[in-house]
Amino acid sequence: xxxxxxxxxxxxxxxNIIKKIRIEFGLSFKDIAxxxxxxxxxxxxxxxxxxxxTARYTDVQLNKLAxxxxxxxxxxxxxxxxxxxxxxxPVDFEEKMVEKVIVKIDPTELGQTGTLYLLLVEExxxxxxxxxxxxxxxxxxxxxxxxxxxxxxxxxxxxxxxKKGILIRKSEKEALFKRP
Amino acid sequence: MTSRKRKLLNTTxxxxxxxxxxxxxxxxxxxxxxxFECSFLLGKxxxxxxxxxxxxxxxxxxxxxxxxxxxVLSLREFxxxxxxxxxxxxxxxxxxxxxxxxxRIIIIKNDGADFDPIEIIVxxxxxxxxxxxxxxxxxxxxxxxxxxIANGYFDLTRTxxxxxxxxxxxxxxxxxxxxxxxxxxxxxxxNKKSGEPILDNSRTNLFSRRLFxxxxxxxxxxxxxxxxxxFTAIGINTFQQxxxxxxxxxxxxxxxxxxxxxxxxxxxxxxSTKHALLKRLAEENGDKSLKLILGIFTMNSKxxxxxxxxxxxYDLKYxxxxxxxxxxxxxxxxxxxxxxxxxxxELDLLEEVEIxxxxxIDYKVQFHKDxxxxxxxxNKIRYTLDKLWExxxxxxxxxxxx
Numbered sequence: 418x419x420x421x422x423x424x425x426x427x428x429x430x431x432x433n434i435i436k437k438i439r440i441e442f443g444l445s446f447k448d449i450a451x452x453x454x455x456x457x458x459x460x461x462x463x464x465x466x467x468x469x470x471t472a473r474y475t476d477v478q479l480n481k482l483a484x485x486x487x488x489x490x491x492x493x494x495x496x497x498x499x500x501x502x503x504x505x506x507p508v509d510f511e512e513k514m515v516e517k518v519i520v521k522i523d524p525t526e527l528g529q530t531g532t533l534y535l536l537l538v539e540e541x542x543x544x545x546x547x548x549x550x551x552x553x554x555x556x557x558x559x560x561x562x563x564x565x566x567x568x569x570x571x572x573x574x575x576x577x578x579x580k581k582g583i584l585i586r587k588s589e590k591e592a593l594f595k596r597p
Numbered sequence: 598m599t600s601r602k603r604k605l606l607n608t609t610x611x612x613x614x615x616x617x618x619x620x621x622x623x624x625x626x627x628x629x630x631x632x633f634e635c636s637f638l639l640g641k642x643x644x645x646x647x648x649x650x651x652x653x654x655x656x657x658x659x660x661x662x663x664x665x666x667x668x669v670l671s672l673r674e675f676x677x678x679x680x681x682x683x684x685x686x687x688x689x690x691x692x693x694x695x696x697x698x699x700x701r702i703i704i705i706k707n708d709g710a711d712f713d714p715i716e717i718i719v720x721x722x723x724x725x726x727x728x729x730x731x732x733x734x735x736x737x738x739x740x741x742x743x744x745x746i747a748n749g750y751f752d753l754t755r756t757x758x759x760x761x762x763x764x765x766x767x768x769x770x771x772x773x774x775x776x777x778x779x780x781x782x783x784x785x786x787x788n789k790k791s792g793e794p795i796l797d798n799s800r801t802n803l804f805s806r807r808l809f810x811x812x813x814x815x816x817x818x819x820x821x822x823x824x825x826x827x828f829t830a831i832g833i834n835t836f837q838q839x840x841x842x843x844x845x846x847x848x849x850x851x852x853x854x855x856x857x858x859x860x861x862x863x864x865x866x867x868x869s870t871k872h873a874l875l876k877r878l879a880e881e882n883g884d885k886s887l888k889l890i891l892g893i894f895t896m897n898s899k900x901x902x903x904x905x906x907x908x909x910x911y912d913l914k915y916x917x918x919x920x921x922x923x924x925x926x927x928x929x930x931x932x933x934x935x936x937x938x939x940x941x942x943e944l945d946l947l948e949e950v951e952i953x954x955x956x957x958i959d960y961k962v963q964f965h966k967d968x969x970x971x972x973x974x975x976n977k978i979r980y981t982l983d984k985l986w987e988x989x990x991x992x993x994x995x996x997x998x999x
Contacts, residue, residue, distance in 0.1 A: 420895065420914070420915070423944055425660075425661050425804065427660050427661050427664050428660060428661070431660060474660075475659070476611070476613050476614055476617065476657070476659070476660065476663075477611045477613055477614065477683065479613070480612070480613035480679055480680055480683070481683070483679040484679055484681070487679065498679070499679065500676055500677075500678055500679050501613070501676035501677070501679070502674045502675075502676045505660065505663070505664065505675070505676060506664065508664065508667040508668055508672060508673060508674075508675065509668075510664060512661060512664065512665065512804060514803050514944065
């Protein structure tokens, strides 16, 4: 009975673009709330990406996100400076009220970080309920993303995921990983 | 021009919003489009852009207006670079440069900021800026405007930008067309005192943009049928007058809904009998564009506050309710006379179907019940159809209470 919210096509476009970049960078709702300096207790990002709420981003928030996404690019050695233009639709985009349909991101649209985050956190893929090696994780993510990834492509990404607490390592000696 | 008075003030403003306002200010002044012309094409109030350019006002250009202005000003990108600041500390010097004109010199005072002072002239409403765009002439613009009216272009509601684009796409005006004479002509066709008030601008769309359209109207000819005859007998001679008369009648259920002239006898009606009468009137007088619609909408405590307690009692967020109204081309006409906002109502619509005036009784009830049955099943509602119908009646009773 929960009705899908009706929002402007422009706001929906922006929400879906941010969602894709958020997942690509492996950022959770809480990470985004921290960037926006808003209290994450009431899960405001859940509302923005939720289908029954009309919540959306403001330019001030988009500016903060653009700054943070650019910083992430610098850390990761990616030559990209984000501006609001990266989040906005093209000028010929039609202005209309639409159902708030949040896009489902497909692993084939993502790189290694995004695919791991999508499967591990967003989709709670059961694969991560068991212990796996880096190689197995790389192969599994690659199979979903339709790419031929190797263990070395995931070494730093898995380390980062362990640091963030979204993966745990079995022991110092055993390089096996699973969801906490 | 010499400065007469100076005033120095300080304020703060969201940095990215301020940068965006400057970007649009630069683009519009380069093209010679005034703040008023820009506001008009945006479909907002006359001083919207002037307010947005005033750092002491809280008017911001939101994402929807940004894209819209991008279209108006033919910009490919319509956002400034990312700002390192969240908030600007602004020092604003206001200079009276002549009797009517004020200039603002704005300095961004944030630590680490290194910007040149910004100068903004506060424009009068009727200010005409110099332009390199193609102005055409008032007469030529009017000639094409009349052609559009004659061809039924304004039978549909249009935003100012849509009209502007129609001109820009016309070979005589082209993509570099300046909106000045177009806006003057739109105002002429709205002006009740010194123009030809053919257009109506009383509506806005869901983005609060002003809409322009030619309201449906025709002369009622008494010989066309019983309904036309009944209207003319009480001195009502046009469709617009008939709409007003129907809308002003009390909202009350009729005793004999099968009587096509019941409104004249009982001087009251509901959405179904009121709109069926107007549909029949249009039919009698040969109008084919007007449609009688049966719509199912979400009746909730927001759009119908009086039923809040009933919905809470039965733990329902809303009930799908049936409503009759008219549709003319792309817009809804509601003459129930209970203050339905047609634009907002459209957002609550779940389903609609065109019906004939004869279908406002049995067919309407059956259609409504069929919808409710499907709704109960799809949404796993814990009530039977009979119980839900009872709850609905309770809502209607609550509505009738003053």
